Amino acid sequence: xxxxxxxxxxxxxxxxxxxxxxxxxxxxxxxxxxxxxxxxxxxxxxxxxxxxxxxxxxxxxxxxxxxxxxxxxxxxxxxxxxxxxxxxxxxxxxxxxxxxxxxxxxxxxxxxxxxxxxxxxxxxxxxxxxxxxxxxxxxxxxxxxx
Amino acid sequence: xxxxxxxxxxxxxxxxxxxxxxxxxxxxxxxxxxxxxxxxxxxxxxxxxxxxxxxxxxxxxxxxxxxxxxxxxxxxxxxxxxxxxxxxxxxxxxxxxxxxxxxxxxxxxxxxxxxxxxxxxxxxxxxxxxxxxxxxxxxxxxxxxxxxxxxxxxxxxxxxxxxxxxxxxxxxxxxxxxxxxxxxxxxxxxxxxxxxxxxxxxxxxxxxxxxxxxxxxxxxxxxxxxxxxxxxxxxxxxxxxxxxxxxxxxxxxxxxxxxxxxxxxxxxxxxxxxxxxxxxxxxxxxxxxxxxxxxxxxxxxxxxxxxxxxxxxxxxxxxxxxxxxxxxxxxxxxxxxxxxxxxxxxxxxxxxxxxxxxxxxxxxxxxxxxxxxxxxxxxxxxxxxxxxxxxxxxxxxxxxxxxxxxxxxxxxxxxxxxxxxxxxxxxxxxxxxxxxxxxxxxxxxxxxxxxxxxxxxxxxxxxxxxxxxxxxxxx
Numbered sequence: 333x334x335x336x337x338x339x340x341x342x343x344x345x346x347x348x349x350x351x352x353x354x355x356x357x358x359x360x361x362x363x364x365x366x367x368x369x370x371x372x373x374x375x376x377x378x379x380x381x382x383x384x385x386x387x388x389x390x391x392x393x394x395x396x397x398x399x400x401x402x403x404x405x406x407x408x409x410x411x412x413x414x415x416x417x418x419x420x421x422x423x424x425x426x427x428x429x430x431x432x433x434x435x436x437x438x439x440x441x442x443x444x445x446x447x448x449x450x451x452x453x454x455x456x457x458x459x460x461x462x463x464x465x466x467x468x469x470x471x472x473x474x475x476x477x478x
Numbered sequence: 479x480x481x482x483x484x485x486x487x488x489x490x491x492x493x494x495x496x497x498x499x500x501x502x503x504x505x506x507x508x509x510x511x512x513x514x515x516x517x518x519x520x521x522x523x524x525x526x527x528x529x530x531x532x533x534x535x536x537x538x539x540x541x542x543x544x545x546x547x548x549x550x551x552x553x554x555x556x557x558x559x560x561x562x563x564x565x566x567x568x569x570x571x572x573x574x575x576x577x578x579x580x581x582x583x584x585x586x587x588x589x590x591x592x593x594x595x596x597x598x599x600x601x602x603x604x605x606x607x608x609x610x611x612x613x614x615x616x617x618x619x620x621x622x623x624x625x626x627x628x629x630x631x632x633x634x635x636x637x638x639x640x641x642x643x644x645x646x647x648x649x650x651x652x653x654x655x656x657x658x659x660x661x662x663x664x665x666x667x668x669x670x671x672x673x674x675x676x677x678x679x680x681x682x683x684x685x686x687x688x689x690x691x692x693x694x695x696x697x698x699x700x701x702x703x704x705x706x707x708x709x710x711x712x713x714x715x716x717x718x719x720x721x722x723x724x725x726x727x728x729x730x731x732x733x734x735x736x737x738x739x740x741x742x743x744x745x746x747x748x749x750x751x752x753x754x755x756x757x758x759x760x761x762x763x764x765x766x767x768x769x770x771x772x773x774x775x776x777x778x779x780x781x782x783x784x785x786x787x788x789x790x791x792x793x794x795x796x797x798x799x800x801x802x803x804x805x806x807x808x809x810x811x812x813x814x815x816x817x818x819x820x821x822x823x824x825x826x827x828x829x830x831x832x833x834x835x836x837x838x839x840x841x842x843x844x845x846x847x848x849x850x851x852x853x854x855x856x857x858x859x860x861x862x863x864x865x866x867x868x869x870x871x872x873x874x875x876x877x878x879x880x881x882x883x884x885x886x887x888x889x890x891x892x893x894x895x896x897x898x899x900x901x902x903x904x905x906x907x908x909x910x911x912x913x914x915x916x917x918x919x920x921x922x923x924x925x926x927x928x929x930x931x932x933x934x935x936x937x938x939x940x941x942x943x944x945x946x947x948x949x950x951x952x953x
Contacts, residue, residue: 343884345879345880447917
């Protein structure tokens, strides 16, 4: 069975999710998929255009916030919806983290959206590392405003 | 599971979270027992307690009947801050700055409208852009966007979208004069440029209704509501991506400047009102509010155009209220009229007769209050009161408020079924997707009738008329 990438949790007004990964990079990538799939089916997006993304953050939470926000920014300003994320890499350390990734997607007008994420929030946000024997797992939790 | 926050019953509709720990003031909840129980299911009351910990907060935090969990501050929460020692927090205002409601009245009756309902709904759906990732009908330049940010609804009227009487009956006359486009980032402007004149998605909607009941004939008449069966139109939308980006930009700037280590919740990051950053945020927030005013003005124009092609009639603005906003207003603090900052998050202003902020035509009556229900339920027109000025810094509820999550809605309801159910109640719905209908199922919202009843009983917003939906468009 494939490993679960993310799951949605109960939240009265907005949307809360947890995203998982064996590495921090993977968990960040899955967080983006969790958010995108609140709006449309990311698997259905044709990968017609590729963009290189680079965001910074003074801590990991800020990095997550800025990463997710960048995807919303592209949607509003360029009408670009991401469908796939490749080569996501986090570098740097406390007080200056950097994330780079390649995202591919298409013009958003071609798809049916069933929800709109208005903004990323820090509410209930957590980024945790779990160790089970030799296995490491990262769990990201976030609430986005809908 | 939500933590149990200690509450004290004061009277049938009033409860208190007493001051304790780091709280600077108590929090007062206006709710029936039923509505209070809804609030206890999530972290609404914990958030109210956090809000009471902010610096310079006055008297008490107000929790309104429709309150539910938000981020940072609860939705349906009001806080007032002293100008000299208080703070301003983007999380206490919300990401969708000036997410707000406009009510229009027509001279049509329900029977006229029903004959053309489907055609009008279909055409409104085409003529008013909505949904995610769909650009508005006009594309602004950076410079014109700045004009919109400083002129609000007046920009729209000046450019042929509507008439001056429209903005005259809008909160702030459709333009917060404190706006400065220069304090809005390029990033925010880039998000706003393609979106002016679009409804958005989620809980945003455009609804055509009929007057079902009139509770106060004299006041209703003054607001232009004259008889049962009269057709009204309600528009709910906000400042779109531009407002979201303004909030997020200033959250970051405030974090960089002040840090968040001492905060009960990172989303309550704030700056002193009179600090440079506090002032800049207020100017940018005002600009985002103006974007929202302009947005609804343009939508109003396209609604008028659509009706006039199919069923010519007269459409006038009744009023337009802000949610998610901070305002500098004069209130009685310890017996002295004092200028303070009132933050209303998911709350509507409620001013009684006489206040200078109320448009002249309504000044002797009180400010109109518009409280929308959910998709299948009634909406209400109320009037502001002096009592609200005493109890809630001039505020009342803003809507039904959700009680259950989107994921629960998707598990429990199907869009197709909801549409059929609503059709049986003579309500036609058109939305971008079935899923969007399911997420906004009437059952996931609080009982709107109970919310407005409590507002009326407490006297913080009195009932004037009840409006029943006939046709609903969701983004």
